[in-house]
Amino acid sequence: MKELQHKRPVFLGQRHIHLDNAGILSQIRVSHLLMLSRILLCLAVLSVSTPLFADTVWLKNGDRLTGKIRVFDGGKLLIQTEYAGSVPIDWRQVKTLESDQELLVKQDAYTGEKAKSLQAAEEGKVILANGEAPKTVELASIQQILKPKPLIEDLTWKGNVDVALDYKRADKDTDDYDIDFKTTARHGAWRHNAEGEYNREFQDDVVTTDNWSAEYALDHFIDEKWYWQGRLTYKRDKVEDISRQRTVGTGPGYQFWDDELGAFSLGSLLNRTDYQYSDGQKDNFYSLAMKWDYNRFLLGKTVSLFTNGEVGKPLGNAADYSLDAEIGLRYKVTEWASLNLKAEKDLIGSGNVSDGNLNKTRYTAGFGVSW
Template identity: 25%
Template sequence: MMGKCGYAALRQMCQVVLLVFLCSGYALADEVILMNGDRLSGKIIDIKDGILTLETGYSEPVKLKFEAVQQMSSTEPVELHLNDGEVLKGEITTSTDRQAAVAAGPGREAVSVAFDNIAALNPPPKKPVTWMGNITLGGNLQDGNTDSMNFSAGALAVRRSENDRFLINVLYNKTEDNGESTAENTYGQLKYDYFLNPKWYLYLNIDMLSDEFKDINFRTSVGPGFGYQIWEEEGRALGLEAGLSYTNEDMDQGEDTDWLAARLAVNFLYKLFDRIVFTDQFVIYPNLDDTGEYTLRNEAALVTDIGASWAFKLSNIWERNSNPGSDLEKDDFTWILGLQYSF
């Protein structure tokens, strides 16, 4: 049997082991020293948007302004993203105020980095750039006293990365009454946006239109400009654009023309209810060669989600030409009810 002395010795040994374990854990923890001298230990999770997040293990993660950090060190390799785009991986120590020494890595010697040159630490991986969009089919068929047919097909595809956005938009409409075509037109748009920062961007836009009953064989409008993204988030988006555009109009019967125009556009999306989204794309081209003349196009739509990537889409397209030519109306309105599939 173990005597009292044996129990006392065993208890002391356990206390020593526990103390060594706790001290080693503390010594191996990451450390952050603030400008005011406060010293915090734990695990440095990340640095983003000027905020350092430290996980302590005994409380909720601590959020610290990175500008208030004087020194920091890590016991495990971290990923540093610098302002110039360079990425460094390795353990970090701080030998001088607001300077991080990054341990040597494969093919690289140890380097020293000023805190002011650190854009982020352990940022989340970037989402892969993918295409998103939808395909819409609509139409109706009436037989009896009146034989009529309407068909429409449209497709929209958008690729959005951190620095740019590419858009492709196509819409085709055809209407027949009693076997005779009364409307047939095709609209297309190609657009590239390059973001200077999260809000401002430069763009290059191409609009194309073919409309048999407006005597337009092919009209193209090409030009650059700039935009401001007010919102771009889940459930709402709003962008304003202004620029210049060169328009060339190839007429089927009339005289071909070309002109320089300004371009003003608004792109709007808002989630009205859980399953209903309203969208509106408005663009106007004031003619700079002939003041007072302009063309515009506005496409508004209500999209009702019915599940599994399918939705009903009700669209209204308003097209206006201030000087359409003889025997032509200035305004054209088109209503389309279609079934939309999103990808």
């Protein structure tokens, strides 16, 4: 009779495995698998607890910044850091950089290459890794770095909505409401601009101000700076002598800069303006106008100074003129919430006082949201 081999049970959790004399090796392998699974579990936990993106920018002076690259435009690279918030860096001071993000790198104003990651290279260069052969490009040749959008890759959209409320209880009770918005969206050579405003004021329950306005403008960029604009503006006032105003205009403009830190543009327009007065009379004329739009972040993107407006001169009448302008400060409380102070001037003058002159200045303080 064959000699029976002795077997002994070994318990693993709720299971037991019978090992024969040759099963010692199997037990060792099982213990190795358990140890490997614990290591993999620890690595998974660590990967969840660490940041998704850790981008690095090396500067020519030897400094190094880590964080998350937000955007590069207008000669400024904006990197979000945990220790200093959003930090703008002069592109000319960048030695090289790397990023694990998928980014759209544009070497001209209209086309770009989507890179799955950026890899550091020698000074003045960066490597675009896009799944194919890595491509090394000069930093000086890059015009923009953006995070690609799902549908329209190079779409940039920004704007703000401001609200101001003022309640005064004295000899004359005053309630003042002011709401305005402004937004800009750009895709390739096209830029869409929209803005609007609503003002209403009561004194002892009597309406002293009641007006609103809306404007849409479409810009087509001829090159990086020059663009051509078409614009439509409509204003409605239920209190002042000029009750309705419609303006259609077109003309060239120049964009000095437009980046994460602000924008500045000047434009000239040939306008046709139609007035309707409160007594039913109408008037229309052609005019030349100069408009401006300026905003700039200060103090590390905490405070911004802004001003925009338009000054116009009717053709064929040396005495008439118009001015519609505002200037203000905006303080960012959070990434999206802000406080604001504004002064607005609306002026329409002519040589004949009976023609319905308008001279109005408003000061407002309020809160808003921006994106």
